[in-house]
Amino acid sequence: MSSDLRSSIRSIPDYxxxxxxxxxxxxxxxDARAFRxxxxxxxxxxxxxxxxxxxxxxxxxxxxxxxxxxQLSAGFVPIRKKGKLPHATVSIAYSLEYxxxxxxxxxxxxxxxxxxxxxxxxxxxxxxxxxxxxxxKRIGAEVEAACFVIDLPDLGGARKIRDxxxxxxxxxxxxxx
Ligand code: AMP
Numbered sequence: 001m002s003s004d005l006r007s008s009i010r011s012i013p014d015y016x017x018x019x020x021x022x023x024x025x026x027x028x029x030x031d032a033r034a035f036r037x038x039x040x041x042x043x044x045x046x047x048x049x050x051x052x053x054x055x056x057x058x059x060x061x062x063x064x065x066x067x068x069x070x071q072l073s074a075g076f077v078p079i080r081k082k083g084k085l086p087h088a089t090v091s092i093a094y095s096l097e098y099x100x101x102x103x104x105x106x107x108x109x110x111x112x113x114x115x116x117x118x119x120x121x122x123x124x125x126x127x128x129x130x131x132x133x134x135x136x137k138r139i140g141a142e143v144e145a146a147c148f149v150i151d152l153p154d155l156g157g158a159r160k161i162r163d164x165x166x167x168x169x170x171x172x173x174x175x176x177x
Contacts, residue, residue, distance in 0.1 A: 005041070006172050008034035009150065020177050023150050025060060025121045039067045041171050042119070042147045046072060051144065052114035053077050055105070057132055058084075064149065065119035077109040077116070079132050090139055094131035103131055105139070112140030122150040123170065124177070126157025133166055145169060152177065 008031050010024040028034045042064070055077040056065025062078060069076040082091060082102040089104040110116055118132055129146055136143050143166050151158050151170035155177065158168045 005034055005037055009172070011174075021174070023122055023152075023174060025064075025149060028149070029063060035067075038149055038171060039064070039071055042149070042169060043068055043071045045169060046117065046145070050115060051117055053110055053116045053141070055079055055110070055116050055118050055132065055136060055141075057103070057118070057120040057128060060121035061119050064121060068117065068119050068147065072117070074117070077105060079103050079105050079135065090135060092131045092135045092138070094127050096127070103128075103135065105135060107139060110136065110139050110141045114141055115144050116141040117144050118146040118166075120146075120148055122152065123148040123157040123161070123168070124152045124155045126155070126160040129157060129161055130164070133161065133164055150174060 008028040010027040012022040012024055015022040028038060051072045051074045053075045054065045054069035056062045058080045066076050082104055085104055085106055088107045090107045091102050091104040093100050093102045116136055123129055133143050145167045146161050147169045149171050151173045153173050161168050
């Protein structure tokens with residue numbers, strides 16, 4: 001990982017609440033070289049392999065996932081917050097720090113047996129990505145890998161996803177929350 005990629009992330013202490021350091025990727029996205037490099041590095045293990053779909057998690061996963069899909073000549077599938085998708089959906093509830101939330105995808109967005117790569121900006125506890133993997137598997141996807149620009153390894157999310165048998169690719173780590 002290049003030092004310029006890491007330095008393109010803006011860290012904002014105590015956002016959205018005290019004790020959390022928010023890792024802001026808008027500064028990476030706004031830097032043409034860093035954005036291209038992040039996408040190139042994310043897709044590198046799958047260059048030349050057949051990937052049918054890239055699934056991105058709302059909302060930052062849409063930006064990165066769309067670019068990854070284009071690079072791999074794959075389709076793009078949005079995984080959205082409940083109530084946003086117009087056609088028949090499958091949904092899954094998952095735990096947040098306070099309460100639960102629900103994410104959805106169109107039931108026909110992935111055909112059984114299609115090879116899918118999941119993309120989001122950051123993995124922390126892994127709750128969001130675990131739910132997304134479960135949703136994709138429920139509609140018959142082969143989840144080839146999960147990719148994140150940033151890993152917060154102290155929170156154990158990447159390990160959880162690997163324990164599900166899904167390879168995880170991340171480009172950089174930050175200690176703590
Ligand atoms: P988790 O489900 O705990 O793995 O949290 C991952 C989701 O929350 C991702 O969609 C991230 O965008 C967001 N997130 C969690 N922690 C942070 C953080 N420190 N900075 C920026 N985004 C975060």
